[in-house]
Amino acid sequence: MSNAQVGLFAMGTVSHNYLEFSLLPNGNGLELIRAVANLEAPQSSVNGLNMVVGIRPSLWASLARDDIPPQVYDFVEPITGPDGFSMPATQRDLWVWFAASSIGQVFDASVEVIEALTPHATLEEDLPGWSYRQNRDLIGFIDGSANPSLLEAPDIALIPRGTQGENGSILLFQKWLHDLKSFGSLRVEDQEKVIGRTKLDSEEFEPEELPKNSHVARTTLIQDGSELPIFRRNTAYGTPTENGTVFVGFSKDQYRLHEMLKRMSGIPDGTRDALTYYSRPLTGSYYFVPSVNSLRSFADKTEFFTFEN
Numbered sequence: 029m030s031n032a033q034v035g036l037f038a039m040g041t042v043s044h045n046y047l048e049f050s051l052l053p054n055g056n057g058l059e060l061i062r063a064v065a066n067l068e069a070p071q072s073s074v075n076g077l078n079m080v081v082g083i084r085p086s087l088w089a090s091l092a093r094d095d096i097p098p099q100v101y102d103f104v105e106p107i108t109g110p111d112g113f114s115m116p117a118t119q120r121d122l123w124v125w126f127a128a129s130s131i132g133q134v135f136d137a138s139v140e141v142i143e144a145l146t147p148h149a150t151l152e153e154d155l156p157g158w159s160y161r162q163n164r165d166l167i168g169f170i171d172g173s174a175n176p177s178l179l180e181a182p183d184i185a186l187i188p189r190g191t192q193g194e195n196g197s198i199l200l201f202q203k204w205l206h207d208l209k210s211f212g213s214l215r216v217e218d219q220e221k222v223i224g225r226t227k228l229d230s231e232e233f234e235p236e237e238l239p240k241n242s243h244v245a246r247t248t249l250i251q252d253g254s255e256l257p258i259f260r261r262n263t264a265y266g267t268p269t270e271n272g273t274v275f276v277g278f279s280k281d282q283y284r285l286h287e288m289l290k291r292m293s294g295i296p297d298g299t300r301d302a303l304t305y306y307s308r309p310l311t312g313s314y315y316f317v318p319s320v321n322s323l324r325s326f327a328d329k330t331e332f333f334t335f336e337n
């Protein structure tokens with residue numbers, strides 16, 4: 029039996045860093061994964077640090093074909109709506125997420141990982157994220173209200189036991205850039221129509237009052253009468269002059285993530301998500317987040333598996 033990477037569900041951390049790496053042109057994928065699986069200090073439970081690792085789906089499939097659901101694809105095609113709005117495809121090979129209670133812990137761990145992986149890969153993104161007013165996005169709305177509880181989240185985020193890739197997860201990772209000035213120039217009632225919830229306390233709209241182009245309407249997926257949710261762990265990033273949302277969405281299947289992006293872009297019916305007039309994605313990658321057991325099977329040292337009494 030395998031176990032999920034626990035950091036997926038470790039809530040309450042205020043400091044984050046997201047690293048994305050691309051293999052060197054002559055790099056070896058197996059050596060890159062081995063190097064990350066061999067990392068010891070950032071994975072130690074005494075540091076109070078959570079580390080989650082994701083790998084480009086096609087790279088993981090080439091190394092562990094039976095340990096990923098069939099047909100999980102890379103983000104290599106931009107998603108372009110009928111009016112030309114486009115979400116870029118910037119697929120990279122490896123994603124590492126650190127989360128802790130202080131930026132110092134995240135900083136030290138990031139330095140160590142970058143050093144260990146530099147012989148194999150180029151650092152493409154080094155993106156510190158942080159909690160804004162506990163649980164709000166920089167646009168001022170609570171982010172995560174419709175998220176499943178921690179009792180339900182594993183069933184939504186993790187590939188079911190007994191199937192290929194069990195206890196792994198599919199991640200959509202995007203860096204969104206906000207235009208806070210133009211969003212902030214809207215009246216609060218209009219901001220609420222963009223999102224589809226109230227600003228102060230994240231109350232839902234009555235179904236008949238929910239605008240069809242609101243963010244909530246575009247990302248609520250219904251199939252055969254049931255909702256298809258995802259598990260989001262977004263944070264804020266940036267400075268007072270350049271900032272946005274780090275979108276971190278986990279799902280047990282890729283369909284719902286991709287379908288949400290298509291709906292936000294207006295592909296199925298020409299209705300584009302109102303939020304995309306005030307924020308736009310700069311990057312987009314899918315990663316497979318394997319179970320700890322699968323990741324560990326790539327380590328070629330064994331010391332950290334022996335425990336002293």
Ligand code: HEM
Nearest residue numbers: 165169170171172173174204244247248273275288289307
């Ligand atoms: C700039 C980027 C984004 C921002 C600021 C943002 C913010 C929000 C906010 C404020 C809500 C309402 C409260 C909540 O339930 O969390 C929400 C809901 C949601 N968002 Fe986003 N979001 C962003 C991008 C995305 C993307 C890219 C996806 C999917 C691929 C997504 C999926 C969802 C889902 C599934 C919900 C819940 C809908 C429901 O009520 O069932 N969001 N988001």
